[in-house]
Amino acid sequence: MKILAVSQxxxxxxxxxxxxxxxxxxxxxxxxxEQVFLKADWSGAVLILEAADVPAAEAxxxxxxxxxxxxxAFSVTPLLQPEEVSVA
Structure with missing residues (x-):
C-alpha cells in the first residue's frame, strides 16, 4: 500500500x-x-512509503x-491508484 506522510x-x-x-x-x-521531499520552507518533509498498512508505515x-x-510529527494518509477507485 502506498502511504503519503507529511511532517510538520x-x-x-x-x-x-x-x-x-x-x-x-x-x-x-x-x-x-520510496521518495523523499523537503518542504522548501524547511518546515518538514513529504515521504511516499510502501507499507503493508498505516500502522506499519507509522512504525x-x-x-x-x-x-x-x-x-x-507526521500526518499519514493511505493513497489509492485511480484504477482502485470505484465510482459506481
Whole structure:
C-alpha cells in the first residue's frame, strides 16, 4: 500500500539532520520509503512509503530520529491508484 506522510517540524531539526539522513537512507534501501521531499520552507518533509498498512508505515516513521526526539510529527494518509477507485 502506498502511504503519503507529511511532517510538520515542532522544533529545530538541525542537531539531528545527519542521523535523520542516515536512517532515511536505510528506509529507502529497505524499500519502505520510496521518495523523499523537503518542504522548501524547511518546515518538514513529504515521504511516499510502501507499507503493508498505516500502522506499519507509522512504525517505520517512528524510527526516524526527528520523530523519536519529538522534533517533527507526521500526518499519514493511505493513497489509492485511480484504477482502485470505484465510482459506481
Amino acid at each position: 517540524n515542532t522544533g529545530d531539526p538541525r542537531p539531528f539532520l545527519s542521523e535523520e539522513a542516515e536512517r532515511t537512507q536505510q528506509l529507502v534501501a529497505s524499500g519502505v520509503v 517505520a516513521l517512528a524510527t526516524l530520529p526527528l520523530v523519536r526526539e519529538h522534533v517533527t
